[in-house]
Amino acid sequence: MTAPAETYAFRPWVRRAGASIVLVAAGVTAAIIIALIANPNARYGWIGERAVWAYIATLWIGGLKVWLGTQRAVAEVREETLTLRPLHQFRSRTLRWSDLRGTEQMIGGDRMIVYYDTARGMRFVALNLNLIKGRRAFLATMDERLRAMGFIEKTVDRSRYLSRPQ
Numbered sequence: 001m002t003a004p005a006e007t008y009a010f011r012p013w014v015r016r017a018g019a020s021i022v023l024v025a026a027g028v029t030a031a032i033i034i035a036l037i038a039n040p041n042a043r044y045g046w047i048g049e050r051a052v053w054a055y056i057a058t059l060w061i062g063g064l065k066v067w068l069g070t071q072r073a074v075a076e077v078r079e080e081t082l083t084l085r086p087l088h089q090f091r092s093r094t095l096r097w098s099d100l101r102g103t104e105q106m107i108g109g110d111r112m113i114v115y116y117d118t119a120r121g122m123r124f125v126a127l128n129l130n131l132i133k134g135r136r137a138f139l140a141t142m143d144e145r146l147r148a149m150g151f152i153e154k155t156v157d158r159s160r161y162l163s164r165p166q
Contacts, residue, residue, distance in 0.1 A: 005083075006141060007073040011133045014087075018066030025059035032056075065090075074132050077141055084114065084125050093125045097149065102163030103142065105129075107155070112139075115163075 032052075035042045046052060069087050076083040082100070085092040093116075101115040101122060110130045115122055129135050143162070147153075151162045 005076040010070040015070040021063030
């Protein structure tokens with residue numbers, strides 16, 4: 001039987017931000033529908049502009065992406081795998097620990113880049129650390145796990161790298 005995953009959820013304000021964007025999109029959509037019902041000629045004004053509809057569609061898509069995307073954990077650490085779900089991507093990434101090449105983090109920064117191998121070469125996934133509830137615990141877990149795998153730390157200017165020895 002496998003050990004349960006250590007999960008790191010999104011901070012609560014991230015979900016609320018997504019929900020508020022969806023509510024704004026719904027309110028604007030409802031206002032336009034009411035305006036069109038009350039006055040069908042309104043479609044010839046600003047309501048008929050493509051830019052308005054593109055903006056509303058962007059609100060719906062972005063708000064739903066954030067709100068629905070935060071229903072699951074941003075990171076899950078298991079014995080064999082690491083699953084990352086950054087909000088700026090539609091897919092989650094499940095990486096085997098053995099495929100990890102290293103991490104990059106700006107000292108005092110809010111972003112971590114995780115480099116990993118694939119059949120098509122090295123790829124990376126970036127995480128916004130400010131969105132992770134339990135950020136310090138997540139970073140400590142990553143540090144502990146990578147150091148146990150023999151990764152070494154190197155600091156260049158303001159960037160901190162954990163990578164496999166050459």
